[in-house]
Amino acid sequence: MHMSNRNHLIIVSALIVVFTFVVRYVFTLIYQLPPQYSAEAEQIDILFDAHFWVIAFLFALVMVFMLYAVVVFQRKDGDDSDGEHFHGNTTLEIVWTVFPLVAVVVFGVWAHQILNNISEAAPNELTLNVTGYQWYWEFQFGGDSYTTNEGMTVEFTPEMVSTNEVYVPVGHTLNLQLHSKGLSPDDSGVNHAFWVPEFRVKRDLIVGHTYDLKVTPTEIGHYRLRCAELCGAGHAIMLAEFHVVSEEDWEIWLAEVAEGGLPGEKLYTQYGCVGCHSLDGTPMVGPTWQGLYGSERVFADGSTVVADDEYLYTSIVNANSQIVEGYSPNIMPQNFAEQMSEEEIQQIIEFIASLSESE
Amino acid sequence: MRHIPHLGITRGLIGQIVATIGGIVFVSIIRMLFGYPSFSENIEPAVAFGAVAGVIGFLLAAGVLTDWIAWTRGEDPHIHHGARDGRPEWTRYFSVDVNHKIIGIQYGVTAILVFVIGGILALIFRFELVYPGMQFLTMEQYNTVFSAHGIIMIASILLGVGALINYLVPLQIGAADMAFPRLNAFSFWVAVPSALLIVAGIFVQGWDSGWTAYPPLSVKGPVGTQLFLLGFWINGFSSIAGAINMIVTVAIMRAPGMSLFRMPIFVWAALATAIIQFTATQTVGVALTMVTAERLFGMGFFNPLSGNPALGIPGGDPILFQHIFWFYSHPAVYVFVLPGLGIISELLPVFSRKPLFGYRWIALSSLAIAIVGYFVWAHHMFTALSPNVRLVFMYSTLFVAVPTGVKFFSWIGTLWQGKLEFPTPMLFVLGAISVFLIGGLSGPILGTIPTDLHLHDSYWVVGHFHATMFGGYVFPYFAAIYYWYPKITGRMYNEALGKLHFWLMVPGFWLMSLGQMRAGLVGMRRRIADYDPALGVTVTQTIVTVAALIIAWSMLIMFYNLIVSAWKGEVASTNPWRSRSPEWQTPTPIPEFNYDQPIQVVGNPYDYGLESDPGYIHVMPASGD
Numbered sequence: 001m002h003m004s005n006r007n008h009l010i011i012v013s014a015l016i017v018v019f020t021f022v023v024r025y026v027f028t029l030i031y032q033l034p035p036q037y038s039a040e041a042e043q044i045d046i047l048f049d050a051h052f053w054v055i056a057f058l059f060a061l062v063m064v065f066m067l068y069a070v071v072v073f074q075r076k077d078g079d080d081s082d083g084e085h086f087h088g089n090t091t092l093e094i095v096w097t098v099f100p101l102v103a104v105v106v107f108g109v110w111a112h113q114i115l116n117n118i119s120e121a122a123p124n125e126l127t128l129n130v131t132g133y134q135w136y137w138e139f140q141f142g143g144d145s146y147t148t149n150e151g152m153t154v155e156f157t158p159e160m161v162s163t164n165e166v167y168v169p170v171g172h173t174l175n176l177q178l179h180s181k182g183l184s185p186d187d188s189g190v191n192h193a194f195w196v197p198e199f200r201v202k203r204d205l206i207v208g209h210t211y212d213l214k215v216t217p218t219e220i221g222h223y224r225l226r227c228a229e230l231c232g233a234g235h236a237i238m239l240a241e242f243h244v245v246s247e248e249d250w251e252i253w254l255a256e257v258a259e260g261g262l263p264g265e266k267l268y269t270q271y272g273c274v275g276c277h278s279l280d281g282t283p284m285v286g287p288t289w290q291g292l293y294g295s296e297r298v299f300a301d302g303s304t305v306v307a308d309d310e311y312l313y314t315s316i317v318n319a320n321s322q323i324v325e326g327y328s329p330n331i332m333p334q335n336f337a338e339q340m341s342e343e344e345i346q347q348i349i350e351f352i353a354s355l356s357e358s359e
Numbered sequence: 360m361r362h363i364p365h366l367g368i369t370r371g372l373i374g375q376i377v378a379t380i381g382g383i384v385f386v387s388i389i390r391m392l393f394g395y396p397s398f399s400e401n402i403e404p405a406v407a408f409g410a411v412a413g414v415i416g417f418l419l420a421a422g423v424l425t426d427w428i429a430w431t432r433g434e435d436p437h438i439h440h441g442a443r444d445g446r447p448e449w450t451r452y453f454s455v456d457v458n459h460k461i462i463g464i465q466y467g468v469t470a471i472l473v474f475v476i477g478g479i480l481a482l483i484f485r486f487e488l489v490y491p492g493m494q495f496l497t498m499e500q501y502n503t504v505f506s507a508h509g510i511i512m513i514a515s516i517l518l519g520v521g522a523l524i525n526y527l528v529p530l531q532i533g534a535a536d537m538a539f540p541r542l543n544a545f546s547f548w549v550a551v552p553s554a555l556l557i558v559a560g561i562f563v564q565g566w567d568s569g570w571t572a573y574p575p576l577s578v579k580g581p582v583g584t585q586l587f588l589l590g591f592w593i594n595g596f597s598s599i600a601g602a603i604n605m606i607v608t609v610a611i612m613r614a615p616g617m618s619l620f621r622m623p624i625f626v627w628a629a630l631a632t633a634i635i636q637f638t639a640t641q642t643v644g645v646a647l648t649m650v651t652a653e654r655l656f657g658m659g660f661f662n663p664l665s666g667n668p669a670l671g672i673p674g675g676d677p678i679l680f681q682h683i684f685w686f687y688s689h690p691a692v693y694v695f696v697l698p699g700l701g702i703i704s705e706l707l708p709v710f711s712r713k714p715l716f717g718y719r720w721i722a723l724s725s726l727a728i729a730i731v732g733y734f735v736w737a738h739h740m741f742t743a744l745s746p747n748v749r750l751v752f753m754y755s756t757l758f759v760a761v762p763t764g765v766k767f768f769s770w771i772g773t774l775w776q777g778k779l780e781f782p783t784p785m786l787f788v789l790g791a792i793s794v795f796l797i798g799g800l801s802g803p804i805l806g807t808i809p810t811d812l813h814l815h816d817s818y819w820v821v822g823h824f825h826a827t828m829f830g831g832y833v834f835p836y837f838a839a840i841y842y843w844y845p846k847i848t849g850r851m852y853n854e855a856l857g858k859l860h861f862w863l864m865v866p867g868f869w870l871m872s873l874g875q876m877r878a879g880l881v882g883m884r885r886r887i888a889d890y891d892p893a894l895g896v897t898v899t900q901t902i903v904t905v906a907a908l909i910i911a912w913s914m915l916i917m918f919y920n921l922i923v924s925a926w927k928g929e930v931a932s933t934n935p936w937r938s939r940s941p942e943w944q945t946p947t948p949i950p951e952f953n954y955d956q957p958i959q960v961v962g963n964p965y966d967y968g969l970e971s972d973p974g975y976i977h978v979m980p981a982s983g984d
Contacts, residue, residue: 005776030873033813034882044809051804062767062796066789069774070781075712080937082968083777088717088769096768097720097761104757104803111807112750118809119746188664190576191677193742193816197882200813204743207575207677208663211743224891228742228816228884230569232576233498236887285498328499330581 012068019060027052037223037244038199039173039216040118045200047114054103118201119214122173124149128166131179132192132205135234135285136275137225139166141254142177148247160257163269164240167253170220176213180205183272183333193229196242204229217244233331234275234285264351267344276332279355285331287324293356298325312349316340362446367454368551371421375552378416382409403582406563407655410556410589417552422455423545438540440951455548457540460949462547463526464847467840469547470518471918473554477511478911480504485904491892501888503565503583507557510570510587514554514594516695516828519836521547521601523698524629526843528605530942531623533614533960533976535952538607546601549593556590569886571684572646574661574677578653585654592647595640598694602636605629614941614976616960623940623964624721628701631725635690635697635732643687646680678743685736692824693732696831697725700766700795702839703788707773708965709938710785715965716772717765724762724769731759741808742815749808756806763799767792782936783857787838790865795830797872798823816886819879826872834864837917844921845931849947852928856920860913867909874903939964939975954978 031052036045073083127142139162145155148169168174182189192205194213198221203213217223227238245253260266268274276286296304297311299322305311315322319332336345363369386405387398398405418424429436440458442451451461452468484504487496496504525543529536537543560566564581572591577584609630613622652658659665659675666674708715715721737744737752744752770792779785801823804810814820837860844852878896879885890896934943945954962973 030877031880032877033880044813047807047809048804048813051807051810055800055804058800059796062771063793065771066774066792069771069777070779070789073711073774073777073779075778075780079778081712081778083711083713085714085966085968085970086716086776087714088720088772092768092772093717093720093765097765100761100764101758104760105754107803107807108754108757111753111809114809115746115750186664188575188662190579191573191743195816195882195884197813200809202742202812202815204740206743208674209676209678224893226882226884226891230502230567230573230576230886232567232579233502235502236498236884236889239891283493326497328497331499 008068008072012064015064015068016057016060019064020057023056023059024053027056033200034197035219036198036200037217037219037221038201039218040214041198041200042218043114043117047111050107050110054107122214122216124172125175125214126168126172127175127177128168129177129179130194130205131181132189132194132227132231132238133181133183133272134190134232134275135227135238136164136269136272137166137227137238137240138163138269139240142175148172150247152247152251154251154254156254157258159260160254161269162257163274165243166240167243167245167250168217169247169250170217170244173214173216176203176215178203178205178211178213180207183275184335184339187333190231191229192227192231192238194225195228196223196225198223202228220244220246233328237282237284238275262347262351262354264347264349264354267340267348268351271336271340271344271348273348286327289352289355291356293353295356297322299323300325309349309353312352313345316345316348362450365444365446365454366450367421367423367548369453371417371423371548371551374420375413375417375555377420379409379413381416382412385412403585404655406582407585407589407651410559410586411593414549414552414556414593418545418548421548423548425455426541455544457536457544458951459525459529459537459540459543460953462543463522465547466518466525466550467522469551469554470515470522470836473511473515473518476558477508477515478914480508480511482907482911484508485907487888488890488900489904490901491890491897493889496888498888499565499567502567502569502886503561505886506566506569506587507561510557510591511554512828513570513691513695514550514557514590516832517594517598518550518554519832520632520694520698521550521597523625523702523836523839524601524605524632526847527942528608528626528629529612530945530949530953531626531940532609532612532617533941533954533958534608534612535954537604538612539604542600542604546597546604549600550597553590553593553597556586556593560584560586560590571688572650573684574650574653574680577650578661585651588647588651588654592644592651595644598636598640602633602640605633606637609633614958614960618960620719620722621960621963622722623705624715624718625698625701625705627722628697628704628725631729632694632697634726635694635729639687639690639733641687642683643691646683646687649683650680678740681740681743682737685739686733689736689739690729690732692827693728696795696827697728699791699830699832699835701725702835703770703791703795704766704773705940706784706788706838706842707770708967709936709940710780710782710788711774711777712779712967713773713777713965714963714967714969715769716775717769718963718965720765721769724765727762728759731755731762735759738806738811741811753806753808757803760799760803760806767796767799782841783852783854783861784838784842784936786858786861787834787841790861790868791830791834791838793830793865794826794834794868794872797869798826798828798830801826801876814879816884817879818875818883818885821885822872822875822879825875826868829868829872837864840917840921842936843942844924845935846942846947846949848925848928849931850924850928851931851935852924853920856916860917860920863909863913863916867906867913871903871906871910874899874906878903939967941976944976944978956980 129140131138141156147153180189188207195202199215203211223242225240225242278284278288281288281290297307298304317337320329323329383405386408426436560583564583566580566584566587568577568580649660661675661677661680663674666672704721734755738756741749878899883896957979958976961977962975964975
C-alpha cells in the first residue's frame with residue numbers, strides 16, 4: 001500500500017480536475033446573479049464567471065489535497081513514529097508565490113479595462129438627478145429637454161419631480177447624478193447608495209458630494225432601486241420603483257407627473273413625509289396615513305384619542321408630544337412649525353383626511 | 360462568598376457605578392448653573408462624562424492603578440505575585456494580577472462571555488429575519504441589535520487574541536512573564552469597563568449606525584451611539600498597551616539560542632499582530648474622537664453644512680471619516696485573523712508529526728499580510744471614491760491574496776506525507792482551513808471593482824467576512840482551547856463531546872456562510888431589518904437562521920465539556936500531544952514563573968522525524984546546588 005509521491009500526485013491532480021468541474025456546477029445551483037438587464041451587467045458578468053471558475057479551481061485544489069492527506073496519510077494505531085522529514089521546497093514556494101501574483105495582476109488589468117468600458121461617456125446621455133432623503137428617493141431629469149435617438153424631443157418642466165418611482169426609456173445611457181439631502185435646511189442628511197441589482201452597478205450618495213453613475217438599461221421591465229448604505233431606521237424600506245419602458249410610455253408618464261395631484265400630496269413629498277408614512281397601509285417607520293383620519297389612536301400608556309384636525313395639527317408641529325404605541329420618539333423632525341406655513345399644514349391635514357374619505 | 364467583596368472585579372464594578380453616577384450629577388449641576396438645557400432635555404453631555412468617569416472609577420477601585428499611583432508619590436511598590444492577603448488561589452482570576460497566565464485566562468474567559476452576548480444578539484436578529492416583515496423588533500431595535508452584535512464580537516475577538524498572545528508567548532519564548540506585568544494587567548482590565556459601556560449603549564436608547572459609525576448617521580444617532588463610541592475608544596488602550604508589551608517581550612525576553620527564525624511560529628503571528636495594533640489603533644481613536652467632538656461640541660468635521668460659504672469657510676466631509684476609520688479597521692481584520700492562522704501553523708506539525716513546511720515563508724507571510732494590509736483600506740469605499748483613486752486600491756487589495764495563498768499551500772505541504780491523527784484540536788484546525796478557504800476565495804471577487812460594484816454592501820460581504828472571522832479566529836481559537844486545555848487545567852476534555860462540537864459546527868458554518876453569499880449575490884443588501892419577499896431569499900434566510908442555531912447548540916456542548924472536564928476529566932500527562940514546544944516540557948500546573956530552571960534553545964521548533972535530533976530546548980541544570 002506504499003505509493004510513491006509521484007503516484008499520489010497523479011491521483012490528486014485527476015481528482016482536482018474532476019472536483020473543479022463539480023464545484024463549478026454546484027455554483028450554478030446555489031449562486032445565481034439576478035437577470036442581466038443593463039449593458040454594464042453584460043460586461044461585469046463575464047468577470048463574475050471568470051472569478052467563479054478560479055474560485056472553483058482553488059477550492060478544489062486545497063480541499064482535494066487536504067482531504068486526500070486526511071484519508072491517505074493517517075497514522076496507524078500504535079504507530080508512534082514521525083512522518084517524512086522535509087522542511088520545505090524553495091522552488092515550490094516561489095512557484096506558488098509567482099503564479100498567484102501573475103493571476104491577480106491579470107485579473108486587475110482585466111477589471112481595470114471593464115471599469116473603463118462601463119464608465120465611458122456614451123453619445124446622447126440622459127441625465128437623471130437622483131436624490132436620497134431619510135428615507136425616500138426623489139427623481140428629476142436634468143436639463144430643459146432631451147432628444148431621443150428617434151429624434152423626438154421631450155421638454156422637462158420643474159414640476160416633473162417624482163418620488164419613490166421613476167420611468168426611464170429603454171436603451172438610453174442614463175447619466176445618474178447622485179445627491180443626498182436632509183429634510184430641513186439645518187439637516188445635512190445621511191449617506192445612501194444607489195443599487196438596482198439587475199443593473200449590477202452601485203454608487204454611494206455622499207452628503208456634500210455629487211457623484212455620477214452610468215447605467216444603460218437594456219430590457220423593458222419593472223425593477224426596484226434599493227438603498228445599499230445604512231441610513232438609519234428606514235434603511236430596509238428605502239426602495240423605489242424603477243421602471244424601464246418604451247419612449248412612448250416614458251412620455252405619457254412624464255405628462256402625468258407634470259399634472260400633479262392635491263396640494264397636500266405635493267407637500268407630502270416636498271417635506272419628506274413620504275420617507276416614513278405610507279399612503280397604502282404599508283408598515284414603515286411612522287404610522288400609515290391610510291384610514292388615519294377619524295381612527296382611534298392608542299398611546300403607550302393605554303390612553304386613546306380620535307385622530308381629528310387638532311390631533312393631526314399637534315402631530316405635525318410637535319410629534320414627540322403624542323407618540324402612538326409601537327413607534328419611537330425623536331425620529332420625526334420637531335421643527336415643522338417653522339418650516340411650514342399654516343396654510344401648508346392645513347393642506348396636509350386635508351390630504352390625510354381625503355385618504356379616509358375615499359374608503 | 361466572604362471573598363467576593365474583596366475581588367477586583369466586584370470593587371471595580373462598584374467603582375464604575377459610583378463614578379458614573381458622580382460624573383452625571385457633576386456635569387448636570389454645572390450645566391444647570393450655567394443655564395444649559397437640563398438633564399432631561401439633553402442627557403448626552405452628562406452621560407458621556409459619566410461614562411469616562413466610570414471607567415476611571417473602575418480602574419481605581421479594582422486596583423489597576425495602585426502601584427503606578429504609589430510611584431507618583433515617590434514610593435517603590437514591589438510587584439506582588441500570588442494571591443493577596445492569604446486568600447485562595449481562585450481569587451487571583453477575579454482580581455488584578457500580574458501573572459501572564461492568569462491574565463491570559465482572564466482574557467480568554469471574558470472573551471467567551473462577551474462572545475455569548477454577541478451570539479445572543481445574532482440569534483435575536485436571525486429570528487427576526489426568518490420571515491419577511493417585522494416580527495418582534497422595530498426597525499430601530501433591529502439596527503441597535505445588529506450594530507451591537509458587530510462591535511461586541513469585535514471586542515470579543517480582541518479579548519480572545521489577547522488571551523492567546525498573553526498566555527502563550529511568554530511560555531513559548533521561555534520567559535518568566537511579559538516585559539511589563541503591570542501594564543499587562545492594565546491592558547486586560549481597561550477592556551472590561553469599556554466593554555460594559557458598549558453593552559450599556561444597547562439599553563440607553565441604542566444606536567443605529569452599525570459598528571462602522573459612519574457620520575452623518577452616527578452624529579445624528581441617539582445617546583447609545585455616544586456610549587458605543589467611548590467604549591470603542593477606550594478599548595483601544597487595551598490594544599495599544601498590550602501590543603507594546605508584546606513587542607518588547609519578544610524583542611528582549613527570548614530564551615538563549617532562540618533566534619528569530621527559531622521562534623515558535625505562533626510568536627511570529629503574535630508579533631505581526633502586535634505591530635499592527637501598536638501602529639494602527641490610534642487612527643480609529645482619532646476617527647471616534649472626531650465624531651464624539653462633533654456630537655458633543657458641534658465641531659463639524661464631517662458635516663458639509665458646518666462651513667460658511669459667505670466667508671469662504673468650507674464645511675466638513677463625511678468621506679474623511681471613512682478614510683481615517685479604515686486606516687485602522689482594515690489592518691484590524693488582520694489583527695483578528697493572524698493569531699488564528701498562527702495557531703493553525705503551530706498545531707499542524709504536531710498532529711502531522713512533520714516539520715512545518717516552509718517555516719520562513721509562513722513567518723514572513725504574516726509580516727507581508729500586515730504590511731500590505733496597510734495599503735488596502737480604501738477598498739471599503741469602492742462605491743464612494745473617485746474612479747482613479749480606487750484603481751490603486753484594487754491592485755493593492757488583490758496582492759493580499761499572494762501571502763495568504765503561501766499559507767494555504769504551506770499547510771498542505773505540512774500535511775503531505777505526514778502521519779496524521781485527528782483529536783478535536785486537529786479537527787478544528789482542518790475545519791479552520793476549510794472555512795478560511797471559503798472566506799479567502801470569496802475575497803478577490805470583492806477586490807476587482809466591477810464585480811464589487813454589484814457585491815458591495817450586500818450579504819456576500821457578510822458571508823465573506825464571517826467566513827474569514829470564523830476560519831481565521833473562531834475555529835483556531837476553539838482548536839487552541841482544546842489543545843492547551845490539558846496544560847491549563849491538568850485534565851483532558853471529553854474527546855467524544857469535542858468531536859460532536861466539531862461535526863455540528865463545521866456543516867453549520869458552511870451552510871450559514873454559503874447561504875449568506877447566495878442571498879447577497881441575488882441582491883440582498885446587508886444591514887437591513889427586513890427584506891423584500893420578491894427577492895426570493897426567504898428560504899435562504901430561514902436556512903441561515905437554522906445554521907446559526909446549530910452553531911449556537913454546538914457551542915453549548917463545548918461549554919459543558921470545558922466546565923465538567925475541569926472537575927471530572929481524565930488527569931492529563933505533562934505532554935499529551937508529544938509536542939516539541941517549550942510550554943509542554945514544563946510541569947502541569949505550570950509554575951508561577953513558567954520554568955523552574957532557565958531553558959536554552961538548541962534546535963528547531965518543528966523537527967519532527969529528524970534523525971539524531973538535538974531536541975528544541977534544553978532545560979539548564981539547576982545552578983548553585
